[in-house]
Amino acid sequence: EDQVTQSPEALRLQEGESSSLNCSYTVSGLRGLFWYRQDPGKGPEFLFTLYSAGEEKEKERLKATLTKKESFLHITAPKPEDSATYLCAVQARTGGSYIPTFGRGTSLIVHP
Amino acid sequence: NAGVMQNPRHLVRRRGQEARLRCSPMKGHSHVYWYRQLPEEGLKFMVYLQKENIIDESGMPKERFSAEFPKEGPSILRIQQVVRGDSAAYFCASSQGPPSSYEQYFGPGTRLTVT
Numbered sequence: 001e002d003q004v005t006q007s008p009e010a011l012r013l014q015e016g017e018s019s020s021l022n023c024s025y026t027v028s029g030l031r032g033l034f035w036y037r038q039d040p041g042k043g044p045e046f047l048f049t050l051y052s053a054g055e056e057k058e059k060e061r062l063k064a065t066l067t068k069k070e071s072f073l074h075i076t077a078p079k080p081e082d083s084a085t086y087l088c089a090v091q092a093r094t095g096g097s098y099i100p101t102f103g104r105g106t107s108l109i110v111h112p
Numbered sequence: 113n114a115g116v117m118q119n120p121r122h123l124v125r126r127r128g129q130e131a132r133l134r135c136s137p138m139k140g141h142s143h144v145y146w147y148r149q150l151p152e153e154g155l156k157f158m159v160y161l162q163k164e165n166i167i168d169e170s171g172m173p174k175e176r177f178s179a180e181f182p183k184e185g186p187s188i189l190r191i192q193q194v195v196r197g198d199s200a201a202y203f204c205a206s207s208q209g210p211p212s213s214y215e216q217y218f219g220p221g222t223r224l225t226v227t
Contacts, residue, residue, distance in 0.1 A: 004154075034215065043116070043203050043218035044155070087155070091211065097168040098212040099145070102155040 002027045004090050004103035012109045013078055021073040021086055021106045029093030033071050034100055035064050036087040044087055078110045114139065116206050116219035124225045131191040131198070133222045137206030143167075144187045145205045145216060146179055155203065160211070161187060194226045 003026040013019055025033065032051050036044035048057040050066040057064050061082065063074040073086055085107045089100035117136040125131050137144050146158040157171040161181035172179065176194075181187040191198055201223050205216035 031212070036218075041221075043118075043205075043220045046215050046217055049215055089155075097160055098210065099157050099160060099168060099171075100211070100216075101157075102147075104152070104154040 002090060002092055002101040004088055004101055006086075006088050006103035006106050008106060009104070010107045010109075012111065013075075015079055015110055015112050016077050018074070018076045018078070020075070021108070023071040023073070023088030023103060024069060025071070025088075025090045027090050027092045027101075030068075030090060031093040031098060032091040032100075033066055034089040034091070035071070035073055036089065038085045038087055038105065040085075047086075075108070078108075080110045080112050083108055083110045116141075116204055116217055118202075118204050118219040118222050120222060121220060122223050122225070124227060125194050126227050127195055128193050131194050131224055131226075133189040133191075133202050133204075133224070134186040135189070135204030135206075135219060136186045137204075138208075138217055141206035141208050141217075143207045143210060143214070144181050145207075145211075146187075146189050147203045147205065149201045149203060149221075158189070191224075194224075196226045199224055199226045 005024045007022045035047040038044045048064040053068045065072045085105040087105045089102040091100045144161045147155040159172045159179045160168040176192045178190045201221045203221045205218045207214040207216045
């Protein structure tokens, strides 16, 4: 069974204090790994898709990286508006209809 | 270009009543997915549909839950005889093609409260 573990569960940062969120996964052949951002009371907003180890993607202050066992979401000089829950999801290469499995998320709060 | 739309945004039902949740996918998207999110838990897949077809319902409870995506109109998730444990946020997502090749885009969710 595919498993996704995100850490930490919650993270508090000061504005400008860079940090990383972790997504560890166990899957029978990774087809894709997704990062989403979810604001309170709203649906997840798509951020990135990573397909192979060594791949990196960037968007503003966010950079996602991928290894064979985990992915990191690096947040550089965060601002209060980056406060949200960040979700990771993995998609297996084999079997089923390729529906991604989601982790429980990391709740990020950035203080001004 | 409008995103995924869901209605109602909030729904209150008494135990034993029926709940109907609607989802209109993004323009040009013909693949729809339903997820459930409980407090402090991740998104749990329920069902994947394409127009007039259920592709994967492996996450759908065997009883009381059903879903459809007719040729015309929105996708509907139906919960019969609701119980308190059905209280959750239900999210719909859509994609332009199959999930093997296309990302999913989510709607704002419907928050169901069963009293």
